[in-house]
Amino acid sequence: MNTIESKANEEKRSLSFVEQLVEEDLAEKKNSGRIQTRFPPEPNGYLHIGHAKAICMDFGVAEHYKGICNLRFDDTNPSKENTEYVENILNDISWLGFKWENIYYASDYFEKLWEFALWMIQRGYAYVDEQTSEEIARQKGTPTEPGQASPYRDRPVEENLELFHKMNTPEAIEGSMVLRAKLNMADPNMHFRDPVIYRIIQTPHHRTGTKWHCYPMYDFAHGQSDYFEGVTHSICTLEFVPHRPLYDKLIDFLKESDGTADVLNDNRPRQIEFNRLNLTYTVMSKRKLHTLVEEHFVNGWDDPRMPTLSGMRRRGYSPESIRNFIDSIGYTKFDALNDVALLEAAVRDDLNKRATRVSAVLDPVKLVITNYPDGQTEEMESINNPENEAAGTHNITFSKNLWIERDDFMEEAPKKFFRMTPDKEVRLKNAYIVRCTGCTKDTNGNITEIQAEYDPDSKSGMPGANRKVKGTLHWVSADHCLTAEVREYDRLFNIENPSADERDFRELLNPESLKVRANCFVENHLASIKPGEYLQFQRTGYFVLDPDSTETHLIFNKTVGLKDTWAKEKAKA
Numbered sequence: 001m002n003t004i005e006s007k008a009n010e011e012k013r014s015l016s017f018v019e020q021l022v023e024e025d026l027a028e029k030k031n032s033g034r035i036q037t038r039f040p041p042e043p044n045g046y047l048h049i050g051h052a053k054a055i056c057m058d059f060g061v062a063e064h065y066k067g068i069c070n071l072r073f074d075d076t077n078p079s080k081e082n083t084e085y086v087e088n089i090l091n092d093i094s095w096l097g098f099k100w101e102n103i104y105y106a107s108d109y110f111e112k113l114w115e116f117a118l119w120m121i122q123r124g125y126a127y128v129d130e131q132t133s134e135e136i137a138r139q140k141g142t143p144t145e146p147g148q149a150s151p152y153r154d155r156p157v158e159e160n161l162e163l164f165h166k167m168n169t170p171e172a173i174e175g176s177m178v179l180r181a182k183l184n185m186a187d188p189n190m191h192f193r194d195p196v197i198y199r200i201i202q203t204p205h206h207r208t209g210t211k212w213h214c215y216p217m218y219d220f221a222h223g224q225s226d227y228f229e230g231v232t233h234s235i236c237t238l239e240f241v242p243h244r245p246l247y248d249k250l251i252d253f254l255k256e257s258d259g260t261a262d263v264l265n266d267n268r269p270r271q272i273e274f275n276r277l278n279l280t281y282t283v284m285s286k287r288k289l290h291t292l293v294e295e296h297f298v299n300g301w302d303d304p305r306m307p308t309l310s311g312m313r314r315r316g317y318s319p320e321s322i323r324n325f326i327d328s329i330g331y332t333k334f335d336a337l338n339d340v341a342l343l344e345a346a347v348r349d350d351l352n353k354r355a356t357r358v359s360a361v362l363d364p365v366k367l368v369i370t371n372y373p374d375g376q377t378e379e380m381e382s383i384n385n386p387e388n389e390a391a392g393t394h395n396i397t398f399s400k401n402l403w404i405e406r407d408d409f410m411e412e413a414p415k416k417f418f419r420m421t422p423d424k425e426v427r428l429k430n431a432y433i434v435r436c437t438g439c440t441k442d443t444n445g446n447i448t449e450i451q452a453e454y455d456p457d458s459k460s461g462m463p464g465a466n467r468k469v470k471g472t473l474h475w476v477s478a479d480h481c482l483t484a485e486v487r488e489y490d491r492l493f494n495i496e497n498p499s500a501d502e503r504d505f506r507e508l509l510n511p512e513s514l515k516v517r518a519n520c521f522v523e524n525h526l527a528s529i530k531p532g533e534y535l536q537f538q539r540t541g542y543f544v545l546d547p548d549s550t551e552t553h554l555i556f557n558k559t560v561g562l563k564d565t566w567a568k569e570k571a572k573a
Helices: 003-014 017-027 049-064 083-096 106-122 133-139 157-167 218-229 244-257 286-294 309-315 319-329 340-354 524-528 566-572
Strands: 036-039 068-073 103-105 126-129 178-181 196-200 214-216 233-237 270-274 356-358 364-369 378-383 393-398 401-405 425-428 433-441 447-454 481-489 514-523 535-537 541-545 554-561
Touching: 017 049, 017 233, 017 270, 036 049, 036 218, 036 233, 049 068, 049 083, 049 233, 049 309, 049 319, 068 083, 068 106, 068 218, 083 309, 083 319, 103 106, 106 126, 106 157, 106 178, 106 196, 106 214, 106 218, 106 244, 126 157, 133 178, 157 196, 196 218, 214 218, 218 244, 244 270, 309 319, 309 554, 319 340, 340 541, 340 554, 356 378, 364 514, 393 524, 481 524, 514 524, 514 554
Parallel strands: 036 068, 068 103, 233 270, 356 535, 364 447, 481 554
Antiparallel strands: 126 178, 178 196, 196 214, 364 401, 378 393, 425 433, 433 447, 481 514, 535 541, 541 554
């Protein structure tokens, strides 16, 4: 095998199974060689990271094969949808770095879908059923037992037409009637047993207002919308596998209605299913996410503990890290539970290349350099990002009075404690080597101040200043810093797979998922920081400025630690 063939085979093996199917269609010149995908969210909530996986696939396939990807809002249930969700979805997709060719709405096709439903009634393919939803469900049967026909199944066409028009009036009562497709009540696929295709909803629609009172079901609108738009590949998640025969059957009817039934592959989409993205210590159910927001277990859809893209953005995740994570786990035909630590590792790896290194002290204790001149200050150069020389440097002020982390001092320390302890030396990062000379305590024995002396000849960068010490501490000047609030986030749930637990998911929430530190200190360089700028608090983790911040009240969200400590803490427990 020559080198070119080997390379080609390697590239072929790296393709996802979805891409392989797309390439097969291209090779067979289906749909005239066109590639057109769509991302079809229902605007009934905020997008979460599971949607991001679908976004990466839908837009990625179109981009890779020089096709187009449209955004279509499947807005067929006005009781759960609004413009807030539409606007947020637009924002999230753009933030992830994707561009749609066109924006469509299922509501654009309400007239066409209505006319198609009338055609189905006229051809004997649909009927109005006046049974309750419970009665219809009971008659569906089971996967191993056929269903029972509705007593309204053989209603005359004219009566069905009259009742269907009645369903679309302001007087129609929700739940009193539905339109069902007349298919096969004995089909082993439960979705084929006369599915409901229209129902009454008396809630104004966010786009069409009160024009409609009768709305198509998702299964009826989705495939038809794909067909109207010329979608070539309808890429969706595995739960739609049993829906695929119905998807194809309704398109068969649609092609029959427009006279193209004998034309092969004329805008016929191919449905391809891949596995959903599930994360440990997380729920993806929109119903449960709604509950968390509405019952105030979290502070809105963009709470940094939420798996929503807006929550992850607010927490400080970069769009590149999310895309890298999705690429790393890939696409298969089998559902799996992905460890959230893999996502955090992707975030950590990406932010290491982007984040500006700054000093912040989250649990402060005063450090006084007793032999440093009173009133004297120095500007110490701090590298913004050692991974990126072009990021440059900034200055941090050094003075006699400093703040350091309380955990960085022990009066009686074990042998391998390489931080500050009496009579031992440590380096203050970007500054001097100091030797601890003692500490001051209050009446309760709590340390209120630490004293140390500095070596004037040990300043970082000075000739001969490379004396080796085992510990390096970060610090901020007590007289040249800003007060800040820091919010530290943990897993939202206490158990690995809350979705699989039979208990009420509210009982599984982690009461320690948010810790707020009110009196932290950060260097003055952060006075001009903006939300969305990635930071590394040295020796602590990655952080981002929260949008709730003001000029006089800085708030920082912890994105992720420098290391994965969760697994270690879990093992201790």
